[in-house]
Amino acid sequence: MKSGSNLEKVLKAGHFAFTGELGPPRGTDAEEVRKKAAFLKGNVDAVNITDNQTAMVRMSSWAASLLIMQEGLEPNYQMVCRDRNRLAMQADILGASALGIRNMLCLSGDHQQFGDHPSAKGVFDIDSMQLIYMVKKMRDESKFLGGADIHEPPKMFIGAAANPFAEPFEWRVHRLAKKINAGVDFIQTQCIYNMDKFRKWVKQANDMGLTEKVYILAGVTPMKSIGMARYMKAKVPGMDVPDEIIKRLQGAGKGKVAAEGINIACEQIEEFKEMQGLAGVHLMAIEWEHKVPEIAEQAKVLPRPVIE
Amino acid sequence: MIVAQRKPFEEIMNMLKGYKKVLNVGCGTCVAVCLAGGEKEVTVLNTELDMARKLKDNPIKIDGITIERQCDREYLAELDSKVDDYEAVVSMACGVGVQFLAERFPQIPVYPMVDTSGLAANQAVGWYEERCRSCNQCVLGMTGGICPVTMCAKGIYNGPCGGTNNGSCEIDTEQPCAWFMIYERLERQGRLDNILELHAPVEWLDQTPRTLVQPGYKKVDPEDLV
Ligand code: SF4
Ligand code: SF4
Numbered sequence: 001m002k003s004g005s006n007l008e009k010v011l012k013a014g015h016f017a018f019t020g021e022l023g024p025p026r027g028t029d030a031e032e033v034r035k036k037a038a039f040l041k042g043n044v045d046a047v048n049i050t051d052n053q054t055a056m057v058r059m060s061s062w063a064a065s066l067l068i069m070q071e072g073l074e075p076n077y078q079m080v081c082r083d084r085n086r087l088a089m090q091a092d093i094l095g096a097s098a099l100g101i102r103n104m105l106c107l108s109g110d111h112q113q114f115g116d117h118p119s120a121k122g123v124f125d126i127d128s129m130q131l132i133y134m135v136k137k138m139r140d141e142s143k144f145l146g147g148a149d150i151h152e153p154p155k156m157f158i159g160a161a162a163n164p165f166a167e168p169f170e171w172r173v174h175r176l177a178k179k180i181n182a183g184v185d186f187i188q189t190q191c192i193y194n195m196d197k198f199r200k201w202v203k204q205a206n207d208m209g210l211t212e213k214v215y216i217l218a219g220v221t222p223m224k225s226i227g228m229a230r231y232m233k234a235k236v237p238g239m240d241v242p243d244e245i246i247k248r249l250q251g252a253g254k255g256k257v258a259a260e261g262i263n264i265a266c267e268q269i270e271e272f273k274e275m276q277g278l279a280g281v282h283l284m285a286i287e288w289e290h291k292v293p294e295i296a297e298q299a300k301v302l303p304r305p306v307i308e
Numbered sequence: 309m310i311v312a313q314r315k316p317f318e319e320i321m322n323m324l325k326g327y328k329k330v331l332n333v334g335c336g337t338c339v340a341v342c343l344a345g346g347e348k349e350v351t352v353l354n355t356e357l358d359m360a361r362k363l364k365d366n367p368i369k370i371d372g373i374t375i376e377r378q379c380d381r382e383y384l385a386e387l388d389s390k391v392d393d394y395e396a397v398v399s400m401a402c403g404v405g406v407q408f409l410a411e412r413f414p415q416i417p418v419y420p421m422v423d424t425s426g427l428a429a430n431q432a433v434g435w436y437e438e439r440c441r442s443c444n445q446c447v448l449g450m451t452g453g454i455c456p457v458t459m460c461a462k463g464i465y466n467g468p469c470g471g472t473n474n475g476s477c478e479i480d481t482e483q484p485c486a487w488f489m490i491y492e493r494l495e496r497q498g499r500l501d502n503i504l505e506l507h508a509p510v511e512w513l514d515q516t517p518r519t520l521v522q523p524g525y526k527k528v529d530p531e532d533l534v
Binding site for chain 2: 081082086107108110111113114122124125126127128129130133134145161162163166167168171174175177178181182190237238
């Protein structure tokens with residue numbers, strides 16, 4: 001075991017993993033975190049705690065991680081390269097591990113320009129690829145990035161994101177391979193809507209033998225509305241939303257769009273369960289946490305395995 | 309070359325409001341080429357200041373002189389006999405020139421008249437694009453001649469990031485994604501293996517004041533420099 005996290009155990013035992021996501025509040029309301037956590041408890045194996053998502057200041061990711069641990073959930077501590085240099089990152093990784101956090105997700109982070117402090121200085125001292133490498137070095141070699149020894153190294157199951165859709169498409173698997181070589185243990189993909197393209201990507205990853213080296217969790221975000229689908233298609237960089245998704249939502253009829261969004265998501269999950277090379281699903285139902293129990297039920301991923 | 313842009317007129321007026329006799333020093337090299345601080349721009353600024361201050365019933369006597377390069381002692385020496393006639397000196401050179409000028413005449417206040425923005429290429433007259441952040445360890449050989457430090461909004465060495473958007477950067481559809489371009493160029497040249505391996509974390513070399521002495525040369529005691 002690299003970290004002994006629940007997520008690692010579930011994946012190692014060969015179960016189809018199911019992870020969720022929770023965005024910390026823009027304030028100090030711990031109760032809000034606990035309320036969201038309650039919807040996720042028992043329905044997912046681990047919960048991603050976002051780190052200043054979309055470059056908006058929020059309660060720190062490690063603090064919200066601790067709050068959900070108190071609620072009996074396992075966090076997947078997200079860390080972006082935008083806000084911290086290598087000293088701060090390593091310090092936070094040590095602290096997180098000391099407090100019992102066992103999964104982390106290494107991300108570049110959205111550019112600061114998108115957020116509420118658009119002219120903040122973006123740090124990007126290291127990038128997401130180098131962050132993976134750094135955590136692995138800390139964990140497996142007991143060394144800081146600078147080379148000094150770590151007394152009691154951190155235990156982390158190392159995750160990263162992958163976008164199977166961005167152009168150049170041919171580069172996507174190579175980028176995945178690069179992350180694997182850097183030391184990643186699991187991947188959570190960008191939200192998937194274009195199934196054809198995703199199937200192609202997974203096939204390439206299978207052909208290159210990559211899916212044997214890393215656990216891939218397919219990213220799923222149910223569409224809440226036609227407006228959301230249109231927005232994602234037009235405005236969110238790196239998102240690939242085919243017209244047929246929008247048409248299908250439009251065809252659902254008044255008051256039934258959200259349910260249709262969930263239907264689509266559950267059909268995807270059914271396919272992912274069977275897809276060779278996939279190890280699970282990552283459900284990003286941000287600000288829709290209360291729907292997670294229903295989605296998990298309908299997607300037939302319950303009960304979640306309990307591994308000692 | 310180094311490119312710069314004249315500061316907003318308001319800001320300039322504000323900096324100079326307490327002075328009645330000022331020397332404006334232009335620079336005949338980079339900032340002249342990029343139309344920010346050469347002889348012509350000195351004349352234009354001085355005329356504007358003269359008019360604006362007259363309108364405020366607070367006239368200023370502002371003279372202009374443009375030297376070849378303000379980042380060079382040899383040319384700065386031309387000012388030695390002049391500056392003490394003025395209450396302040398303003399410079400239309402880049403940040404390097406302004407500092408070198410201020411260093412030579414520590415007895416007199418020196419003000420910058422331009423905002424220096426970077427190392428850029430001349431796309432067309434009046435249009436310049438930044439291409440280098442002088443990182444001190446050039447990786448253009450690896451990246452097919454496209455600078456990831458300057459041209460990527462996150463300055464990353466293992467791109468593209470997840471925000472790359474059909475050839476554009478996530479920050480703006482008008483801004484090409486540097487890493488998309490790097491991929492395309494290396495792919496065309498059959499050199500993708502350049503970026504298949506992890507580029508290790510960068511040991512930043514641009515964080516302390518840098519001094520450069522070319523091989524065969526050495527530093528000289530500043531006392532010996534005129
Ligand atoms: S890598 Fe970029 S910033 Fe560094 S020296 Fe080369 S062009 Fe300049
Ligand atoms: S989209 Fe491309 S240029 Fe923009 S930050 Fe990401 S890698 Fe850099």
